[in-house]
Amino acid sequence: MVSRQLLVCFRGASRTRVSIASTLRMFSSTRSSLLAAPADPPFQVTLDWVPIKSDLLPNAGRPPTAVLTSLRSFPSLEPVSFTHYPSDLFFRRIRSDILWRAVVYENDALRKRIGVFVRNRAEMGFSKKKMAPQKGRGKARMGKAGSPIFHNGGKPFGPRHPDSSTQILRRLYNIALRTAFSYAYQRGTIYVIDGAINLPVSHARASSFVFGELGLLGKKVYCITAEPREEISESLRAANSRSKVVLAKDIDVRMILQANYIIIEKEALDFIAEKTLGKEYLNPERKVSQIRRKSQRVRLHARRLTK
Template identity: 30%
Template structure:
């Protein structure tokens, strides 16, 4: 699949690049994408939630009423979750939500996500950007020229560029990542994936294994 290369002004440079079929033209595997997104979201959870259970509540241990003859249910402790101020039954406990996926499945998921975006014509290839200093105004101009204002967009760098990253950090809905930081969630969460020319070789190398 050939895609035209545009400059930061959104104008066609007259050049085209070939998107690898092994990365951008496979049969998408929806289940692999689901698992990779599920793992990404699970890893974002802190898992620090906690509620006091019956054994952790401060209160009397005496039996609050006789066992029989009251006409109501048995009750042995005021700390029961049935009573106000009692412990919570089966409450949340601190836990780790993360789980493992093998590298081949994660690689398949990312290739599937890129293929979906390529099929939807949602991939844009742009000449490498270079900013002399971090300026949000400059990056906003790039978004406007590419027609990506007020849209979720993911910019993929070939190599770390601090000025480009800092220029985009305050913009809602826009994220800049290195090619090594690509994830299925970030790809699918964006309306458009903007690949800088320098990132293509790195993406092919990482995902063609």
């Protein structure tokens, strides 16, 4: 260590043009001061994290498990009450990679099979009877008429309609669906309706007037319902509007991302939450009862093993 310090001192002396004698005097003074220093430091630094406990805010360090959502009336969209939904449905971190995988999966499922289709020997429709006896003719063996050796036979390994569909885990797709709803919730473009989304008449002017008063005319608005609503569907179809009515079971990630605004019934939102999260998220008592039943089964199995 001393030789390394000397080397550093001599290098510094060569750069700054300091004499060797002054460098040695500086090193000796530094060494004497280091020897005279106390062995233990005057203070100690602890890096242990001590959580702050407060009786006023006992859940201060915990992330929120639910978010508040205002329930509105249709067609005025005026708030009437509040409800809460799991933060995993409306307050997820936006993962663009998961959304991209879900959109690719949906686009591949909609893509048509385009290509040449050639029948093989089993699809020619000929009889499976052998064309000629195996022996006695003095010629080559012959099979059924659909064999590829014949002129009108099938083609082996011919081109087929390519299947462009891809696969995705159901759990990952449910996460993408919840992420899309979180994106719409954080933008403030989703309205939860306490009741049914419908109109009294199916005339084109009815939907045009309602959406015009709300400032949604000419925008892409998806009305997600739990059951078919004929009046508003026919009205939007007659008005040739960009908006349309979609059932909750037919919703996908692309629709949520492409929509300018989403108007969804509370019953439909509960159905989507139950489908993607499970019933225990909407009813915590159900989860507790499941845990109790499982613990009872475990105890009963342990008793049987001990007997």
